[in-house]
Amino acid sequence: MFLRPGIIRWWRGAVGPRPSGASRAEESPLRLELFSLEHLERHGKALAGWHQVDERGGRNRLLARLSDNEQVLLDAYELVVAAAEGERRLSPAAEWLLDNFYLIEEQVRLARRHLPRGYNRLLPLVINGPHAGHPRVYALALELIAHVDGRLDQPGLVGFIAAYQTVAPLRLGELWAVPIMLRLALIENLRRVAARIAHGREARDEAQRWADRMIEVAEHKPADLILAVADFAKTQVVLSSAFVAEFARRLQGQSPSLSLALNWVDQRLNEQDLSIERLVQLEGQSQASDQVSIGNSIGSLRLLAAMDWREFVETLSVVEATLRCDPADAYADSDFSTRDACRHVVEETARRGRLAEPAVAERAVALARATGGDGSVHDRRRHVGWWLIGPGRDRLERE
Known part of the structure; x- marks a missing residue:
């Protein structure tokens, strides 16, 4: 089941x-x-x-x-x-x-x-x-x-x-x-x-029903086959490739009298510059595709x-590439959660200030670069994290 x-x-x-x-x-x-x-x-x-x-x-x-x-x-x-x-x-x-x-x-x-x-x-x-x-x-x-x-x-x-x-x-x-x-x-x-x-x-199921009806009439009341074909014509069945391929498959090789139904289908298709053979071919191609x-x-x-997907984002992110220009060379060595926290601040700051995210990341790097390197406090300030998730965030957001 x-x-x-x-x-x-x-x-x-x-x-x-x-x-x-x-x-x-x-x-x-x-x-x-x-x-x-x-x-x-x-x-x-x-x-x-x-x-x-x-x-x-x-x-x-x-x-x-x-x-x-x-x-x-x-x-x-x-x-x-x-x-x-x-x-x-x-x-x-x-x-x-x-x-x-x-x-x-x-x-x-x-x-x-x-x-x-x-x-x-x-x-x-x-x-x-x-x-x-x-x-x-x-x-x-x-x-x-x-x-x-x-x-x-x-x-x-x-x-x-x-x-x-x-x-x-x-x-x-x-x-x-x-x-x-x-x-x-x-x-x-x-x-x-x-x-x-x-x-x-659905088209093949409909074709099967019509084909089975034709076969039954041909076997038991062959004189009525022309009436069955007339009924078929009245229904205005859509001769899709799926319908035609299944209908032809069921009828070909059966009673010679069933060629009446196949000939009617072929005649209808010829009016559209098509044929049973062509639609069977198209159906095969469609199924393969x-x-x-x-x-x-x-x-x-x-x-x-x-x-x-973490690697995907970090590989393709323009913000990530910018933050990796961290003058302290500490950002790239930090763990994923730290880098992600920095990126979230870039997103939030850009959204609130209606700024482009790369511009915010560039500003964080610029602030880090503008800080001198003559002491431990200044050294920490040369890390972009100071400006994104540290004490320097307020200044970054103000600027």
Whole structure:
């Protein structure tokens, strides 16, 4: 048994009746031109120059989308489970969804836990382009996922973000938000593939019902086959690649009289410069692409869990690089909690003073450098920590 009844019952009680998969708009997976590392870096710089940003943040729309994504994934999973229990053929992507749904559930829970309702107010928003109204760091996550077809790796991620920051440095909070935003973007991608899985499953099920009806009529009342085909034509079935591929698979090689139904389908398709053969080919390509996208996205969710995000932030933070210019050479040798405390003060001071974080870090370093080195008190003042988490903080904030 694949379904976990407790989860299904909780969802039905929490969100009420669910629309069928077919009633939801199908959005394309995050799948754009594949970029090499060099191309990703160029793209990062281009985005940084193009993005228009509202530094004030805004309301959190990502939580609502996460809940919707979770339901689409659950709807698709239920369809796949029903098909598996009915011993119907599954697409490769559907098998991936079936085998890894537990991991997707876990990632959705993690995303919700790490996405408090007021989070967006701390993150600058993009106000132009397709991701307008969303946090800038989420827009970057979507762009990256789309240009690697969901297959993240650390060099690509670091190179992309580093290149963006050569033009427009990210806030510390944005860098810390990268893992949650990547998780949300991957869940978004999985939702889109899952919606395609659901639409394909429903189309194949409909094709199977019509094909079975045709086969039964051909076997028992062959004279009525033309009436069955007429009924089929009246329903105005959408001849999607999934429907046509399954319909043809079920009827080809059966009774010769069934060629009547196949010929009607082919004639309809010819009106659109298509054919059964072409749609079967397109369906195969679509299934292969979806399998790659879902496999890559699930693999990337595992990568997120394995990455050292402290190292990521400290490697890419412009504030961190500035504070490491500490004239006492003590900052870099301090422990993580001390460095983190210094960075938090930079964040808070910048936010209250409506300043850029790098400017605050530069001022702390400048104050440390301006202090002479002729005595123990002065030596301590040559450490940026004196000005951030020590007695010099008041002066830093005043200036």
